[in-house]
Amino acid sequence: MGDGLLLDVRGLTVQYETESGPLVAVEQVDLQLREGEFLGIVGESGCGKSTLLFAIARLLVPPARISSGSVVFRGRDMVELAEKELRQVRWRDFSVVMQSAMNALNPVMTVGAQLKDVCEQHSTMSRREIALRSAQVLRLVSVDPRHLDSYPHQLSGGMRQRAMIAMALLFTPQLVIMDEPTTALDVVAQRSLMVQIRELQKRLGFAVLFVTHDMSLLRHFADRVAVMYAGQVVEVSSTAQVFGHPLHPYSRGLLAAFPSVTGPRVHLVGLPGAPPDLLRPPRGCRFHPRCPEVMRSCPNVEPPLYEVGGDLVRCLLYDERGGRAGTSERSS
Amino acid sequence: MRFVLRRLGFFMVTLWAAVTINFLIPRLIPGNPALAMLARYRGRVNPQALHALEIDFGVGVAHQSFISSYFGYLANTFTGHLGISLTFFPEPVSKAVLQALPWTLGLVGTTTVLAFLLGTLIGLIGGWRRGGVLDSVLPPVFIVISAFPYFWIGLVAILVFGVILKWLPLGSGYSVTDTIGWSWQFVGDVLVHSILPAATILITAIGGWILTMRNNMVTVLAEDYVRMARAKGLRPWTIMWTYAGRNAILPNLVGFAMSLGFVVSGAILVEYVFNYPGVGWMLLQSVLNDDYALMQALFLLITFAVLVAILVADVLTAILDPRVRES
DSSP: OOSSEEEEEEEEEEEEEETTEEEEEEEEEEEEEETTOEEEEEOOTTSSHHHHHHHHTTOOOTTEEEEEEEEEETTEETTTOOHHHHHHHBTTTEEEEOSOHHHHSOTTSOHHHHHHHHHHHHOOOOHHHHHHHHHHHHHHTTOOGGGGGSOGGGSOHHHHHHHHHHHHTTTOOSEEEEESTTTTSOHHHHHHHHHHHHHHHHHHOOEEEEEESOHHHHTTTOSEEEEEETTEEEEEEEHHHHHHSOSSHHHHHHHHTSOOSSSOOOOOOOOOSOOOOTTSOOSSSTTGGGOTTOOTTTTTOOOOOEEETTEEEOOTHHHHTTOBOOSSOOOO | OHHHHHHHHHHHHHHHHHHHHHHHHHHTSSSOHHHHHHHHTTTOSOHHHHHHHHHHHTOOGGGSOHHHHHHHHHHHHHTTOOOBOSTTTTSBHHHHHHHHHHHHIIIIIHHHHHHHHHHHHHHHHHHHTTTSHHHHHHHHHHHHHHHSOHHHHHHHHIIIIIIISOOSOSSSSSOTTOOOSSOHHHHHHHHHHHHHHHHHHHHHHHHHHHHHHHHHHHHHHTSHHHHHHHHTTOOHHHIIIIIIIHHHSHHHHHHHHHHHHTTTTOOHHHHHHTTOOSHHHHHHHHHHTTOHHHHHHHHHHHHHHHHHHHHHHHHHHHHHOHHHHHO
């Protein structure tokens, strides 16, 4: 702490107990988030990014469980906290915006009632104060406060998502965790929501952990990007680095699969193959069966995270280029 | 409001249809109550008396056209003139039914509501603590119990508690030595008599509610809004009731209303097994005695009760589920 470090995830491993044995969905993940920072986490479906997010927020339900690692948030290890202690921290200090606002809002309660119950849980605000604060946060996300009396099904998808974000900002927490908040929206609504999130973030100063499978969303909004593959973080770089000169072959593959609206016309390339079965992950580097730059050692040696000019990458390419072998897998 | 009015309109139309069908069906059955009465007195009735009876029952085909008897029937039905019962001759049907109704409402009504409330509560907690003690013990037990026919359970209960242990009376709603009235002694006696039939209905009916509620609960608990409620740091109690429970109970409301509607028809077999003086027992008697007027009145009552129950369920669902109100 002290250096503005808000969230420090170390060696976080999440397992799903399945009938065919434990499935490691998130393996030894290290992530650091500074105050007010926007960190994007990107990866294919099933790479464990949502599981990672829920593990950090301590929202996993059986059969998923954190098997090792720590999540230090503002000096306290969240993994160690009992459910009761967690409740004190929840929403006041960090809030969560879920993937589909359609299902993340209780269909039988008005938006106002869903803002109210959380206010009553975490504060001693009077009814009037709650009503005022609720109207205030809705205005923050450009939703008419009269929708406090609306039920979720009466709102459009974009409005529901905004209402969710409004809810997340009730106590102006230091961290807002977002799980693909824009996937259910069309491109135009997506962009306007992203602009708004970024603007609010700058104004209110909260940090954002933003999970998405759509890499292009992060280009103009994230400070840093973490790329996940098969349960592991394979690259953590500044946004400029990831989009300009991605270090990991997988990041390059991801980037090549997205079109650029403004840039030169390029041929889009898909990544061949499919993500590995996490019950039987490939030996060595998990990406080697799909990697265009695979080397002889890749199937045998599991690469650590190498530090390359302040960025982190899990690829043996950087072993030979003289990158410091990552005995310590940290950037600070 | 428009929702309620529309439902009410639908209710009226269905009721009219039911009343009309109720008029037609007995007239398709051969025989008539006057002849049945005649049979009862083994022919020792002279023709004038028979004619008088026919007029009394309003069945003399000779002096009324089908149509006019239909309108006469409609008018009488809505003014509560349901004819004279053959079984309880010369009591009017309405009086006989009103005597049986409280017994059934008291026994079957209370147990149905109780079964729903208890079953829903157990299912709610079982689903909430999935894999807990409650959840691993009760559902399998009740699956087995629900598979037994309830009259069989009733017979076993009578055998064990009435015949062998002699703890509880064998049947009937009260002891023959009682004076009927609002005395402590009588009420206590009625309660003692109701234990076996009530328990029989309760254990056979509750299983379904436990199982469906538990399954609804498990489904709802996987919803994002429940995870969201946890993320909000709400108390588990609040999450269980207002987030999970309130959504999980919605699919069960209609089923509950239907079962309420069938309270009036009584658990016929239970009332029969326990010789209970309720509507179900009366229905059986009316069929055995060719008692058209009574049968008609009872069918009408059952239909009416089911329709009212559906209406109540619709309104209740609309209150609990905002999505229903507008569609």
